[in-house]
Amino acid sequence: MIKNDQLNHLRARAEKFLATESHDNQFLLKKDIAEVVNELVLHQVELEIQNDDLRVSQLKLEEFCDQYTELYHLAPVAYFTLDNNGLIIQVNRAGENLLSLEKHSLHKKSFSRYIAPESQSTFSDYKKNILEKISSPPCEVKLFKKKQSLFYAQLEGKLISNPKTHELELLVMLTDITHRKKTEEWSHQQQQKMASIDRMSSMGGTCINHSA
DSSP states (O other), rough: OOOHHHHHHHEEEEEHHTTTTTGGGGGHHHHHHHHHHHHHHHHHHHHHHHHHHHHHHHHHHHHHHHHHHHHHHHHSEEEEEOOOSOOOOOOOOHHHHHOOOOHHHTTBBBBBGBOOOHHHHHHHHHHHHHHTTTOOOOOOEEOOOOOEEEEEEEEEEEHHHHHOOOOOOEEEEEEEEEEEEEHHHHHHHHHHHHHHHHHHHHHHHHHHHOOO
């Protein structure tokens, strides 16, 4: 609300304004000055209301950022946030655990350096589609852990707007699918063995028939 010192300041501004006007304006009645002051008071109140609204909006934004940060870091899924150059600018705990590396050693490192050579083109094409806002299903890639051990992961990305800077960033979500991939590989190998045995059996039967 308008305090007495603010009101006196506004009145002084109004009187100074009127004093700079033409000679006729110097004969304005006191009520005219009061009207000008009243207008200035209303304007001041409007500004204060707008400032209050801005403060509330700022508090809500800060609260949203805090909630987002907490959910980001406590999520069971591995999250990596990349800038436009593909550098890691943020990673959550699950991401650290997935690569067996600490946050400080991942910060500002190229995400591509942790992707196996045979999966580089897959990731590059997928990232390009996301940046160009082309709908793409999740892809599967091989990544390096600490000590260069490999694992399989399903990778899904999407563009997000940084709530503070409003810059576009790439949020990458990784899910370890090593167990499933190894099971699929084992199953494929068994199918190949069975097919090979069937072929050998078929060839053996044919040879016996020819001998007879």
